[in-house]
Amino acid sequence: MPPAAEDTPYEEVTDLAYGAHAATFEVEQPDPHTIVLRGTCPRCGHAMAYRIIDQVVRRPAATGGEEPPGTEETMMCTCGAEHADRPQDYVGCGAFWNLTIS
Amino acid sequence: MxxxxxxxxxxxxxxxxxxxxxxxxxxxxxxxxxxxxxxxxxxxxxxxxxxxxxxxxxxxxxxxxxxxxxxxxxxxxxxxxxxxxxxxxxxxxxxxxxxSVTARAALGAxxxxxxxxxxxxxxxxxxxxxxxxxxxxxxxxxxxxxGPAKAKPSLQLTTPAGTVCGTIVRVADGALTLRTDSGETRVDLRTATGIRPADTCPTS
Structure with missing residues (x-):
């Protein structure tokens, strides 16, 4: 786990190692339609939580219903820290990766 | 799991x-x-x-x-x-x-x-x-x-000449004018032998 880096600028970057790191995240399932993954961002090291939800109000096209078993989810850093050069309305440091959930 | x-x-x-x-x-x-x-x-x-x-x-x-x-x-x-x-x-x-007050357990991500x-x-x-x-x-x-209007209350007068039923138009000079199916009919009240209210007049 990398140490938290306050001065990591925003950059959209991916690495297969990010997925391997995210596979160690804690899994929380508050209800049958929701999974919350908690851990630290593999790039900036800040604490993050990532919600995977099968319904979002007024965004039905973005979800596609129930997650089938073994689905691959594109995740990204959702830390609340400030990162320079981050576009407006974006969150995180820009790191993204794929994680298989089964 | x-x-x-x-x-x-x-x-x-x-x-x-x-x-x-x-x-x-x-x-x-x-x-x-x-x-x-x-x-x-x-x-x-x-x-x-x-x-x-x-x-x-x-x-x-x-x-x-x-x-x-x-x-x-x-x-x-x-x-x-x-x-x-x-x-x-x-x-x-x-x-x-x-x-409402939310229980702490209900608060979450x-x-x-x-x-x-x-x-x-x-x-x-x-x-x-x-x-x-x-x-x-x-x-x-x-x-x-x-919707259809409620029928106006009618009066039924009995006279030696027969029965007259209709809604009241006017009362003047001891005579009552009723609107009946056949038009306005004037009845001299001195000749009336009976008078009673009616919800609807019998059809002739």
Whole structure:
């Protein structure tokens, strides 16, 4: 786990190692339609939580219903820290990766 | 049991979709509240317009309607009131939330999402109920305007020449003028041997 880096600028970057790191995240399932993954961002090291939800109000096209078993989810850093050069309305440091959930 | 394992290489498009989805999740509750406020104002305007429409006078007294239309209008107005009240309650709930105390166990990463889903459901119910209320109101007004009028009370006079039944037109010089099926008929009250009110005149 990398140490938290306050001065990591925003950059959209991916690495297969990010997925391997995210596979160690804690899994929380508050209800049958929701999974919350908690851990630290593999790039900036800040604490993050990532919600995977099968319904979002007024965004039905973005979800596609129930997650089938073994689905691959594109995740990204959702830390609340400030990162320079981050576009407006974006969150995180820009790191993204794929994680298989089964 | 949920298992996590590393995935393949994601695309930038998938990252942008993930950003959009997280943004939608983050903003969904304020967005539903904002939509509910707009719907509340719009539907209140619609109902106010309907009340203004009611100022274009037709018949305005339900008691002038013939049975069973008077009872039907009463039931329609009651249904409109109930639908409108419950709809307003649901819309206010969607726009402002419920004044409730939340247990600590219920607070979590998805509490806002669940509240957004509940608020969206309340908004849909509120819209449907407000439209139903407006439709019931318009139907009640239509019945009041175009429903058959209650028959006017009639008098039935018995004279040596026969029986006369009709609604009162005038009384003058000891004579009563009635509007009957065959037109106005003048009856000298001194010759009347009987007089009684009648809801409806017998058809001749």
């Amino acid at each position: 949920i298992k996590l394992s590393p995935g393949g290489t994601p695309t930038r498009a998938a990252h942008q979709r993930a950003q959009a989805l997280q943004r939608a999740l983050r903003d969904e509750l304020p967005r539903v509240r904002e939509a509910a406020l707009a719907w509340r104002n719009g539907l209140a305007g619609l109902l106010a317009g309907l009340l203004g429409f009611g100022l274009i006078r037709g018949r305005s007294d339900v008691s002038q309607l013939a049975a069973p239309y008077d009872a039907v209008v009463g039931l329609l107005l009651l249904a409109a009131l109930l639908a409108g009240s419950w709809g307003a309650f649901r819309l206010l709930w969607a726009a402002h939330g419920r004044p 998805t509490a806002d999402h669940h509240e957004a889903v509940r608020a969206a459901r309340a908004l849909r119910h509120g819209i449907a109920l407000a439209v139903l209320s407006a439709a019931l109101l318009v139907t009640a007004v239509a019945f009041t305007w175009y």
